[in-house]
Amino acid sequence: MPRLVGIFGGTFDPVHYGHSLTIAELLNTIPFEKILVIPNSLPPHRENSQASFSHRYKMTSLAFRDIEKTVVDNRENLRTGPSHAIETVKQIIAEEGKTKVILIVGSDSFDGIHSWYKWRELISLVDFLILKRLDMPLSKNKNVQDLISPTRFSEDLLLDRKAKSIFEIEMTPLRISSSLIRENIAKGKSIDNLINPLVKDYLKKHGLYGSKNST
């Protein structure tokens, strides 16, 4: 049976339960050896993050601290230039040797796959698991839909070393986003139940997202 290594990248601005609890559930569902959680340094598909890499990295480390088999990885801050998934993937494939590397993304991220740098090469190198986000479903766009495996996800298919597949997978849906958290903080609304208390304390302590006067 091949070793399974997951890569879960994101801006994590800030990290929330939609990230950490979903990954914890995924780890209970699929026998990953580990999942590398990789904050982006310079996200290529969005405006610059609000919090610095250092703050986002520290918050992500707090959020995943108690989730076994996750490793928060700072490699994207060690490179110069934009964070392209393909470079990270190639590095990890080279490091891990005989492994099946699986990129884990939310449906909203996968929707933009055609704009990812060297996406064709990327999908030839790794499998994808797309986490269904009910509030941001995968578009009906045929170009996107055609990439998704018509077969329902099964662990056996993932473990087949030869095939490279793109599966949608349904974990307990959590309607939480970093934007919602930033918005709640700005409006002085509670972010409890959306975010790990350690992350909440951290962002308050550092006055991130304007949190000093609110929550």
Ligand code: ATP
């Ligand atoms: P923003 O609201 O600022 O766009 P976000 O909440 O989508 O941020 P990201 O850091 O961009 O957070 O997300 C990293 C990865 O996690 C992406 O692939 C995204 O689709 C996925 N993701 C984010 N929130 C959830 C969630 N609630 N459930 C499942 N996947 C999620």
